[in-house]
Amino acid sequence: MTPQARATKAAEAMLAADIASRSLGMQITQIAPGAATLTMRVSDKMLNGHGICHGGYIFTLADSAFAFACNSYNRLTLAQQNQITYISPGKDGEMLTATASQTALSGRSGVYDVMVTGEDGRTVATMRGLSRTIKGQLFIEDGELA
Structure with missing residues (x-):
């Protein structure tokens, strides 16, 4: 399996199980090994008391892009720390x-x-995410046992 095919299949598997990202209307527009681009339209339900997008929704979009990028190698990977500006x-x-x-x-x-x-x-925000890989995969690759 090529690295790009692995990244694509990992993203498909993750998105299928990612109710949070899907429920917010996030779309994956690009995926590659170690990289991901996601979009999300700001709805009126995402606005704070100032009439602008609540920072939590912006963070969620950034965190989801981070998650898809760091899981693109088909190794279960979690956020260890994130910092957003x-x-x-x-x-x-x-x-x-x-x-x-x-x-x-x-x-x-x-x-x-x-x-x-x-x-x-x-630029709306910048985020740095630190990841940690744990045991497991998003999908079983050809030639591997479950």
């Missing part, structure tokens, strides 16, 4: 895009940077 607000009705990319991978630990942008290209 909000730069500008997400607007009602706007399509937000989160692009996650691996910056380091050593043993069971990984570092991923996520950029969340608005439709006009402005």
Whole structure:
């Protein structure tokens, strides 16, 4: 199996079980080994008391992109730590895009940077995620036993 095919199949398996991301309307627009891009449209149910996208929803989009990127090797991988910085607000009705990319991978630990942008290209938030790989896979690969 090629690395790209593995990443694609891992994303499909993860998305099928990811009720949270699906219920928020997130879409995977790009997947590759160590990288993922997801989109989410801001709905009126996501607005805070200031009439802008609640930071928790922006974090959830960034965290989901991070999760798909770090699980793209078909090794179960979890968040160990995340830190987000909000730069500008997400607007009602706007399509937000989160692009996650691996910056380091050593043993069971990984570092991923996520950029969340608005439709006009402005930076909405940046997030750094630290991952930890555990035992298991998202799917059984050809030639492996369950």
